[in-house]
Structures are given as C-alpha cells and as structure tokens.
Amino acid sequence: MSWKEFMALVLLIEVMVLLGMLIWAIPAIIDGIIKTNRRNRFGKELSELFEKNKLDRQQIEILSKEYYLNSKDIQLAARRQFKNALTSEQAKKNKSDYFQALFEDYERDEPFEGLPSDVRLHLERVREVLGKENDHMLQPLASQLQDLNDENVRKHKKMWWVSVASLMIGIASLAFAAYVYYKPAENMQPVGAQEHNKLIQPTPKDGAAD
Numbered sequence: 288m289s290w291k292e293f294m295a296l297v298l299l300i301e302v303m304v305l306l307g308m309l310i311w312a313i314p315a316i317i318d319g320i321i322k323t324n325r326r327n328r329f330g331k332e333l334s335e336l337f338e339k340n341k342l343d344r345q346q347i348e349i350l351s352k353e354y355y356l357n358s359k360d361i362q363l364a365a366r367r368q369f370k371n372a373l374t375s376e377q378a379k380k381n382k383s384d385y386f387q388a389l390f391e392d393y394e395r396d397e398p399f400e401g402l403p404s405d406v407r408l409h410l411e412r413v414r415e416v417l418g419k420e421n422d423h424m425l426q427p428l429a430s431q432l433q434d435l436n437d438e439n440v441r442k443h444k445k446m447w448w449v450s451v452a453s454l455m456i457g458i459a460s461l462a463f464a465a466y467v468y469y470k471p472a473e474n475m476q477p478v479g480a481q482e483h484n485k486l487i488q489p490t491p492k493d494g495a496a497d
Contacts, residue, residue: 300458308451325354330364334371337382344392358397365390399429402436 329351336342342350351361369386372379399407410432414425 304454304458305451312447322356322360326356326360326364327367329354329356329360330368333364333386334368334382337385341385344389347389358393362390362393362397365393402429402432406432406436 332350333342333347347361348358351357354360356364365386369383369390372383372386399410402410410425410429417424
C-alpha cells in the first residue's frame with residue numbers, strides 16, 4: 288500500500304465516522320431549528336395581534352398550540368418581543384409593558400419550566416409545602432438552576448464536538464501506527480551489498496600510509 292493509498296483510506300474512515308456522528312445529531316439539530324422558527328413566527332404574530340386586539344393569557348396559550356409550543360416557548364417569545372418593543376424605532380411603552388407583564392406572569396406561575404423533570408418534581412413539592420403565597424421565595428433558586436441547566440447543555444454540545452475531533456485524531460494516529468508496524472519493509476530503504484561493504488570496511492591504522 289502506497290502512502291497516498293494509506294492517506295486516502297484514513298480520510299475515508301474519518302469521513303465515515305463523521306457522517307455517522309452527523310446522522311445521529313442531525314435530527315436534534317433540525318428539530319431545534321424548526322422549533323426556533325416556530326417560536327419566532329409565533330412571537331411576530333403576537334406582536335402583530337397586539338396592534339389589532341391584545342390577547343389574554345388563555346388566548347395566547349390556545350394560539351401557541353397551533354405552533355406546538357409549550358409555556359417555556361411562550362415565555363421566550365414574550366422576552367424577545369419585549370426586547371424588540373424597546374429597541375424599535377417606534378417604541379411603544381404600552382407594548383413593552385404588555386410583553387413584560389406576559390413574561391413575568393409565566394415566570395411567576397411556572398418558574399420551573401425548562402428544568403429537568405426530576406428537579407422540577409422536587410421543587411413543585413417544596414412549593415406546595417411553602418404555599419402559593421410564598422412561592423416567590425423559590426424563584427431565585429429556580430433561576431439559578433435554570434442558568435446551570437442551560438450552561439450544562441452548552442457544555443454538553445461543546446464536548447460532543449470536542450469528542451468528535453478527538454476521535455478523528457485517534458483514528459488517524461491508530462491507522463498510522465498500524466501502517467508503520469505492519470509495513471516496515473516499505474518504509475526502510477534497502478542497503479546494497481557494495482554500500483554494506485563500504486560501511487564495514489576497516490579503518491586504516493595510523494602510519495599505514497607511510
């Protein structure tokens with residue numbers, strides 16, 4: 288096997304592994320993109336409907352079902368529209384107040400949305416013990432847990448790509464080591480008989496030339 292053939296084989300193996308990883312990850316990536324697109328369209332529709340007829344919370348939740356969104360998505364959409372209302376060239380205070388109130392309502396009523404199910408279950412039990420009048424005491428904790436959860440998700444995605452890169456390097460290193468081990472003769476230049484004799488020819492003693 289020549290060096291070019293060996294490198295082509297290593298490249299083929301790495302491409303196949305990368306394709307396998309992408310096939311495993313692509314559905315989740317596509318689902319995230321589609322959901323983000325639905326959430327953005329839902330937020331724009333809420334903003335347009337505000338000019339015509341402000342929706343109450345129940346109407347907003349009914350509309351969100353049309354986009355297959357949950358309470359966390361509604362909260363994120365409200366936050367985005369709140370930002371747009373503040374940064375718009377034609378900023379309207381009543382519009383920003385509307386989306387701010389909507390965001391705060393969902394944050395207050397469903398502070399554990401987006402957390403892992405096991406964590407959310409324990410927090411719901413603590414909330415029941417404290418009583419609804421004291422559930423605001425859990426909001427700082429819920430916010431901290433949500434931040435930690437988001438950070439862990441980002442780290443998980445980053446480590447996934449690092450693992451893929453490490454796997455590629457490992458495959459290339461292993462293939463190179465195997466090539467050198469099993470094909471040593473092709474990597475060593477043979478020494479001819481005459482060159483061998485020259486190498487072992489004895490060195491003349493001092494004074495022999497005299």
